[in-house]
Amino acid sequence: MKVLVFVEQRDGKIKTSSREAIAAAHQIAGSSANVAALVVGTPGDGLKDAGVDTIFTVNKPEFKLFNVMNYTAAAQKAVEEFKAEAVIGMASPMGRELFPRLAARLNGGLITDVTSLQASSGSFKGGTKPMYAGKVLAQVEFKGSGIKLVTVRPNSIQTTVSGGAGNVVELAVATADSKLKTLEVKKGSSDKPDLTEAARIISGGRSLGSADNFKIINECADALNATVGASRAAVDAGYAGHSMQVGQTGKTVSPQLYVACGISGAIQHMAGMRTSKVIVAINSDPEAPIFSVADYGIVADLFEAVPILTKKLKEIL
Amino acid sequence: MKILVLLKQTPDTEAKVSPKGDGTGLDIAGTIIINPYDEFAVEEALKVKEKNGSGEVVIVSCGPADIKERMIKALAMGADRGVYIENTGLEDADSLTTARLIAAAVKAENADLVFSGKQGIDADNMHVGIMVAELLGWPHVNVVNKFELEGKTARVEREVEGGQVEVYQVELPAVIGANKSLNTPRFASLPGIMKAKKKPLDVKKPSDLGLDIGQLKSEIKAQVVSYNKPPQKPAGKVFKGESVEEMVSKVVKLLREEAKVI
Ligand SMILES: Cc1cc2nc3c(=O)[nH]c(=O)nc-3n(C[C@H](O)[C@H](O)[C@H](O)COP(=O)(O)OP(=O)(O)OC[C@H]3O[C@@H](n4cnc5c(N)ncnc54)[C@H](O)[C@@H]3O)c2cc1C
Numbered sequence: 007m008k009v010l011v012f013v014e015q016r017d018g019k020i021k022t023s024s025r026e027a028i029a030a031a032h033q034i035a036g037s038s039a040n041v042a043a044l045v046v047g048t049p050g051d052g053l054k055d056a057g058v059d060t061i062f063t064v065n066k067p068e069f070k071l072f073n074v075m076n077y078t079a080a081a082q083k084a085v086e087e088f089k090a091e092a093v094i095g096m097a098s099p100m101g102r103e104l105f106p107r108l109a110a111r112l113n114g115g116l117i118t119d120v121t122s123l124q125a126s127s128g129s130f131k132g133g134t135k136p137m138y139a140g141k142v143l144a145q146v147e148f149k150g151s152g153i154k155l156v157t158v159r160p161n162s163i164q165t166t167v168s169g170g171a172g173n174v175v176e177l178a179v180a181t182a183d184s185k186l187k188t189l190e191v192k193k194g195s196s197d198k199p200d201l202t203e204a205a206r207i208i209s210g211g212r213s214l215g216s217a218d219n220f221k222i223i224n225e226c227a228d229a230l231n232a233t234v235g236a237s238r239a240a241v242d243a244g245y246a247g248h249s250m251q252v253g254q255t256g257k258t259v260s261p262q263l264y265v266a267c268g269i270s271g272a273i274q275h276m277a278g279m280r281t282s283k284v285i286v287a288i289n290s291d292p293e294a295p296i297f298s299v300a301d302y303g304i305v306a307d308l309f310e311a312v313p314i315l316t317k318k319l320k321e322i323l
Numbered sequence: 324m325k326i327l328v329l330l331k332q333t334p335d336t337e338a339k340v341s342p343k344g345d346g347t348g349l350d351i352a353g354t355i356i357i358n359p360y361d362e363f364a365v366e367e368a369l370k371v372k373e374k375n376g377s378g379e380v381v382i383v384s385c386g387p388a389d390i391k392e393r394m395i396k397a398l399a400m401g402a403d404r405g406v407y408i409e410n411t412g413l414e415d416a417d418s419l420t421t422a423r424l425i426a427a428a429v430k431a432e433n434a435d436l437v438f439s440g441k442q443g444i445d446a447d448n449m450h451v452g453i454m455v456a457e458l459l460g461w462p463h464v465n466v467v468n469k470f471e472l473e474g475k476t477a478r479v480e481r482e483v484e485g486g487q488v489e490v491y492q493v494e495l496p497a498v499i500g501a502n503k504s505l506n507t508p509r510f511a512s513l514p515g516i517m518k519a520k521k522k523p524l525d526v527k528k529p530s531d532l533g534l535d536i537g538q539l540k541s542e543i544k545a546q547v548v549s550y551n552k553p554p555q556k557p558a559g560k561v562f563k564g565e566s567v568e569e570m571v572s573k574v575v576k577l578l579r580e581e582a583k584v585i
Pocket residue numbers: 210211212213236237238239240251252253254255256257267268269270271272273274275278288289290291294306307308309336359
């Protein structure tokens with residue numbers, strides 16, 4: 007089965023989660039010959055050995071900033087060129103904007119944010135998708151004969167592949183007659199990976215007490231090379247930015263390591279982080295619900311524990 | 324200016340949701356509410372109408388009959404009327420099928436602008452608004468934090484990774500998917516609630532929109548076949564009563580040697 011992977015790069019390097027998407031594609035495609043990547047912009051070196059024989063690129067100034075109309079046109083073109091029967095991307099802000107549009111354009115089936123694929127070489131039945139903020143896992147299957155589209159939740163596929171010929175094919179894509187113009191992308195506050203893609207996250211809650219106190223979380227994040235998150239109570243109190251909120255009305259995250267500092271573990275917070283691989287909780291209340299999902303817990307004052315954690319991590323990392 | 328709001332219903336965030344014994348369906352214990360993000364969509368539509376000085380805000384919903392109760396709540400917030408699309412026979416619709424029904428209604432209404440929520444908090448899909456835009460050939464921006472309209476052109480900010488913000492210029496008609504920081508939804512006033520019951524709420528069958536149920540059913544392309552509980556984690560190791568230094572050391576060691584994540 008021929009699979010196109012929509013690859014995202016950051017600073018000219020392929021994102022880890024895009025490597026995971028390529029690994030997912032291999033579960034269906036069987037070999038690198040059946041896997042093509044689409045990357046808008048100049049493909050970085052990492053793509054040469056990422057398990058794809060064909061790399062489609064689009065190098066036009068109008069495509070430099072993300073624009074869903076242009077990117078849908080590019081993906082459509084790549085699908086046609088490669089005769090792809092499935093398209094895989096990641097459940098990133100870009101993937102989430104692109105895939106529903108692409109599915110409607112190609113009249114295909116769409117399953118987003120899957121944590122595993124139901125697939126074997128040559129067959130692609132569907133995938134597992136957390137629903138109701140992770141309270142249940144749904145087994146979703148494709149029906150009928152159309153093209154199959156999937157986005158994969160970052161950090162779900164734990165393997166990567168290498169090899170592949172990595173032949174670059176430049177696509178000629180007409181710029182969409184755009185009723186949509188991307189004017190600019192305003193820089194974020196952080197150069198760390200986004201919460202939804204981060205492999206490690208350390209979050210602070212209301213108990214931090216002020217934006218200034220969040221610096222002990224930031225320092226620990228630096229030692230751990232983690233992205234900083236927050237509970238809604240911390241966000242509402244103005245200690246942390248909106249984009250940092252983890253939970254049902256914030257971001258759904260699935261890192262390798264999630265460290266919750268002074269977070270009680272309300273159902274809406276847990277909804278956003280319970281699929282994390284390893285959870286550490288630091289809380290002064292031994293009865294805090296967060297301990298029920300924690301792999302490791304420390305009952306202590308976070309103002310004491312977090313700086314010690316930072317110090318210990320610096321010693322070993 | 325005619326502004327449509329796509330509104331669905333969901334269990335609230337506290338609801339208990341679990342697979343039925345045989346896994347084919349869900350047991351849901353909790354209150355059914357307007358999908359929280361759709362309230363931001365309603366609020367934004369009302370704000371645009373107010374700023375414009377004239378216009379109409381129409382709520383469009385597709386689903387089971389009790390969704391009308393949620394539509395009436397939106398009418399109580401100040402929307403002018405509703406269009407309810409029956410989904411009898413299409414309970415298993417996937418997002419694209421739902422989008423086809425809604426797109427047909429949007430077309431019939433000849434809308435200038437459509438607001439949706441960024442995401443339903445049921446299946447957590449983020450599909451339908453975007454698909455409606457594509458089916459109509461309109462632009463869309465989802466996860467919108469800021470919306471400013473000047474004539475037929477909007478300046479829109481969308482939140483992406485690491486707090487980055489993408490800034491767009493969008494020509495109407497368009498679909499805009501509301502995020503929570505877009506506004507603060509108003510509460511329905513008492514007179515609003517009284518008036519809501521008298522506001523028009525049209526009921527449409529798919530055939531009224533020129534769509535055939537059999538055809539739509541045959542085109543469903545993704546379907547849930549079973550639901551499962553997420554795997555239960557074994558109880559974790561929680562340390563207390565020792566010196567903080569000691570407890571932190573133990574956890575760091577476990578992270579490295581047992582969990583192997585650092
Ligand atoms: C519709 C809806 C949606 C929501 N969405 C979200 C969401 O997306 N994300 C989210 O996070 N919340 C969400 N909430 C809010 C949620 O219900 C909780 O109110 C919130 O998560 C609590 O944040 P918190 O844990 O920081 O604060 P609290 O619940 O106040 O907990 C503070 C914790 O810190 C501990 N503590 C205090 N001092 C210290 C100290 N010195 N050292 C160590 N520990 C200490 C306390 O023991 C306590 O457990 C939502 C609520 C609703 C109704």
